[in-house]
Amino acid sequence: MRLLTSGPSALLLAASLTLATPALAATSERAAGASAAEPAISIAAKSTQVERGKKVVVTGAVTNKRVTRVTLQQKRVGTKWKAQATAKVKANGTYKLKDKTTTAVTRKYRVVSAAGPKQKSAKVTVGVYAWRDLTKVQPRVMNGWSVEKTVNVNGVAYGPAYRGWVHPTLPSLVDYNLNRECISLRARFGISDASDLAARATISVLGDDVPVYSKSFGLTQSEYVTLPLGSPFRVGLTYTVENPGGLPTPPNTVPVVAQPEAFCTSAK
Numbered sequence: 001m002r003l004l005t006s007g008p009s010a011l012l013l014a015a016s017l018t019l020a021t022p023a024l025a026a027t028s029e030r031a032a033g034a035s036a037a038e039p040a041i042s043i044a045a046k047s048t049q050v051e052r053g054k055k056v057v058v059t060g061a062v063t064n065k066r067v068t069r070v071t072l073q074q075k076r077v078g079t080k081w082k083a084q085a086t087a088k089v090k091a092n093g094t095y096k097l098k099d100k101t102t103t104a105v106t107r108k109y110r111v112v113s114a115a116g117p118k119q120k121s122a123k124v125t126v127g128v129y130a131w132r133d134l135t136k137v138q139p140r141v142m143n144g145w146s147v148e149k150t151v152n153v154n155g156v157a158y159g160p161a162y163r164g165w166v167h168p169t170l171p172s173l174v175d176y177n178l179n180r181e182c183i184s185l186r187a188r189f190g191i192s193d194a195s196d197l198a199a200r201a202t203i204s205v206l207g208d209d210v211p212v213y214s215k216s217f218g219l220t221q222s223e224y225v226t227l228p229l230g231s232p233f234r235v236g237l238t239y240t241v242e243n244p245g246g247l248p249t250p251p252n253t254v255p256v257v258a259q260p261e262a263f264c265t266s267a268k
Contacts (some may be wrong), residue, residue: 018119040064041111043121049183051263052130056099058109060121062089064213072097076107079268086114086210104130106265127265134260135160137176137215145237146170151256152193154220163192164201166253175206175264177234183231188217190222192254200242207232210235216242217255224259235249235262 020224046057058072070087073081084099097111105128111121135147150159164172188205197219203214205227213227228237237257243250 002187013196013240019185024081035040035140038184039122040117041067041070041113041121043109043111043124045109045124045126046252048124048126050101050126050164051129051161052101052128053103054101055189056101056126056128058097058111058124060111061094062119064113064117064119065093067113067119068145069113069115070095070111072099073110073112074099074107075110076105078169084109099130104128104265105126117236129265131186132182132260132264133160134176134185134262135201136163137262138175140234142165142174143170144221144239151254153188153190153222153256153258155193158188161188161258162237162260164253164255166241170266171238172240173236173238175234177209177233178235178264180231180233181266182235182262184226185225185227185229185235185260186263187222188222188224188256189213189258190218190219190255190256190258191219193219194252195254196251198245198251200244200251201239201253201255201256202242203237203239203257206234206236206238207239208234209236220260222256228263229262 032047040063040109042060044059069086070089071086072084075081085097087095089095097160104193108123108125110123113119144165145162146165148161148163150157151161162174185205191199192203200216202214202216204211207229211231239255241250242255242258
């Protein structure tokens with residue numbers, strides 16, 4: 001093959017090679033840019049639902065070996081990022097950070113480099129929850145229930161509690177707008193010792209008007225249960241009085257829901 005060393009054809013060949021070089025450089029820059037866009041620090045929360053007083057545990061890995069220490073930062077609605085803990089990156093590039101919780105507030109976490117090049121992770125959201133006494137929460141509706149300091153079930157006093165009263169025209173109901181901030185409910189359900197021997201009632205828990213719990217109780221019977229709610233907007237308690245013997249007048253029945261608590265977080 002003969003190379004062109006002079007003349008118009010040689011000039012045309014040189015120009016073609018010169019134009020091709022920037023295209024190759026641009027391709028290399030795009031490849032480098034795609035790699036740089038990936039998070040340099042990975043992050044994962046051990047659990048995104050934590051009880052107040054316990055620790056949020058965050059783990060991940062660092063791709064840049066020059067990053068030798070990392071800091072866990074936390075942010076809530078209306079606040080700036082604040083450092084919570086710092087740890088050394090292990091030889092294999094992984095890290096583990098913890099943050100002890102004191103308030104039942106949902107927050108975001110991220111991890112940033114504390115030594116070496118400035119880098120940061122993506123964000124993770126963690127809800128911190130605490131048990132909230134429902135008898136101290138303002139209800140939306142309360143028919144056929146009253147709040148009592150204590151109630152007796154099978155000779156044992158429990159409180160505070162809701163005590164049921166049969167209303168002549170309205171169905172029993174107490175409910176709350178919990179705004180999707182609560183994921184569990186716990187309480188003791190049963191029949192008060194003030195009821196007749198033949199008394200019986202079915203007590204139900206509603207999440208957005210859908211029953212999540214329903215059980216029938218007689219005198220001296222009760223149970224303490226924790227119920228998963230999902231995260232409903234509204235939670236309610238209701239009951240129906242039974243008449244097992246088909247008597248003209250049902251037995252005097254006093255249903256109770258003692259120590260009712262919801263497991264809730266808050267946006268602020």
